[in-house]
Amino acid sequence: MRGRSALSGPALRMGGLVLALVLLCVVGIVTTGGRFASVGNITTLLALAATTGVVSIGMTFVITAGGIDLSVGSVLGLATVWASTLSTQYLAEDYGWWVIVLTALAVGLAAGLVNGALVAYGKVPAFMATLAMLAAARGLAELIAGRQTQLVEVDPFLDTFRADVLGLPMIVWIFVVVAVAGWFLLNRTTFGRRTVAVGGNPEAARLAGIKIKRHTLYLYGLAGLTAGIGAVMALARTTAGSSTNGTLLELDVIAAVVVGGTLLAGGRGTITGTVLGVLIFSTLTNVFILNNIDSSVQAITKGVIIVGAVLLQQWFAAREKATST
């Protein structure tokens, strides 16, 4: 697709991520033997990765375009609460489980569009606009839920999303579908091209005739939508809506995207990298839990990995620049 030096860069980066993942698995197998490599454990690992994964796909677009969305965790929480209120569940009993799904998606999308409108048309810095949404969405979720956990009792919903398909949980398949769709959207469509252009050089994109404000609105809408999808998955997995759902999720998501190789400054994004980033963090958590290692140690390790990945990224970038001079 691209020139020699540009091709070897991404290939090398992907190789490094795969290597890291394989190493983690080897550590898992060596330290816990059959417990890590069992079908049950891998299924659990993937199911845990799926929610973060879906939201990370949306975040990949926002970050590729040079933005950031800090509100995805709160918006996911709000969507789980809204989609599991008694009235929503009554409606779902009457009309079908899709009412819950539609509510969650609508809440996510709406919150995302508010973010997008503030950033694109209100010219509020993305960091501040989505930080405000982070606080507001969490607050609204608490108000609606009254700080209670709302159990989901719509059986058709649970049956559909807790089912296993071809040996894997439904929510893992959702992650697979969203990731594949995200890859095509970023790499094969005009939407993806605009995203990269806006992130790479917004002024050049604008002067070339790209409607960057409208596109920015769509991007945050997309991130909100993936938070809505994530909410459906969280509802299915935990069978409950709660205002605490998705707390600090934004940190895991941003970490996975950046470790995957998407530039925080914008202009380059990789869905494959994001998926690998999500898997690396989930596997890490899993291996630590299996070894009964304190969660604080786990947090420290995460921090080290993030810093290491960013350092590597910069090393790659410097090397590429040197080759192209």
Added chain:
Amino acid sequence: MVDVDPHGAEQQVKQPLLRMRGIVKEFPGARALDGVDLEVRPGEVHCLLGQNGAGKSTLIKILAGAHQPTAGEVLLDEKQVTIPDPVAALRLGIATIYQELDVVDGLTVAENIYLGHELARGGVTRRSEAARNTRAILKRLGHSEISPHREVGSLPAAGKQIVSLARALSRDARVVVMDEPSAVLDSEEVENLHRIVRELTADGVAVVYISHRLEEIRQLGDRITVIKDGRTVATSLAVADTPTDDLIKLMTGRAVEYAFPERPGVAEDAAPVLEVEGLALGDVFKDVSLTVRAGEIVGLAGLVGSGRSEILETIYGARRATSGTVRLGGKRLRGGVDAAVAAGMGLCPEERKSQGLLLDEPVYRNITLSSFARFAHGSWLDEKAERAAAQEQVEALELRPASVDRNARTLSGGNQQKALLARWLVHGCRVLLLDEPTRGVDVGARSEIYSLIRRLADDGAAVIVVSSEIPEVLGLADRVLVISDGRAVHDSPADDIDEHAVLDMVMEGSVP
């Protein structure tokens, strides 16, 4: 102004201060320098001449300690030295003033000048001493009006350059390297810069001066070294004895005249394509009206800050006009840039890198940035078609290297400009707005760009060219508008006015 007292005669006996011999610099996959020699004497202005990509920047980066040579030696006072890093360069008395001025906007003038070698006792900076010294240096540079306590961000480009120079002097530099210092300055500031350079050399400082303006080199330089394709092709030519034609021949390897393409003349009945009426933008410019017919090139001449770039950007919809109308093919344009582009307008902006290109994306995506959606089937990109269209333009425009897959960052200035022109050729433009189309473009590529612009007009496009170089406007355009202080003060066929008259009008408005 041209003080004919060449230091040349007395310098014949002086020992060279700086000597570079057989410098080779290899980057992975490329040999940027392949045997460069340079010999600079104290007290001279030594001009370094070469096309874009000839290796000038790499050479001065080696002098500045930013790059390490693969082979070759650097001698200072006939003693071999190594320059492992920028700090070492400064310690040796070699200061470099880059094109992109490397001053810190948030610090004061004095803080900038002593950045990296702060005057301090026990960790506490000695502000008053720094201010005193700064004042002395600024006085020496003839700029005592700049306060040492002023924040550098509030200074214009010329002021920042002075700060950069002052920093070099604060280090007692014996060799000052200046990379296209006049590119960011208007003519009055250029005069001042030349005066400072002359004073520096009178004090025995050697100045290595890089410029694309041959005229400037004539005025200022003592000797010239010409670099082509990473090699020295001529060293230490005396400026006074070398005809310009010879210099161009040395740089390009062929005889290139500053030739402008022939003007076929616009047909009397050619339809007006772009009609601008009473356009205004706040205090920046007022009441600008102009008409461009199919096949016509209209040149806007004016100084930096006269409002000429803003006029282009407002026509293009990138700025919101406070009053006035823009019509394209008789239809009034409303809305922003996207509406203008959809209607068939294209702009090649002044700052190619920051406003025009996606530097880390391949050339073909830069070329199709305005048209990829048209190649797409629905939302589905057709990269094959995009690459084919880009490749066609790359060949037609002789863009080098001829690959559409290289990142735009790796192209020289002239080739980046060609890529931007290719963007609008692929898109198909009825109106093309060009802001400084040859800034930072070397002599050889210039004529190519001139004929390309003319060809676009011959194909029926209406073209507006903004340029600070008056000969360029007069040579290229059919009609010339002179912009001064936000107003069009003159509008006539290019043949009815000469450089002197334009200069007069341009200057008149700039006096406060």
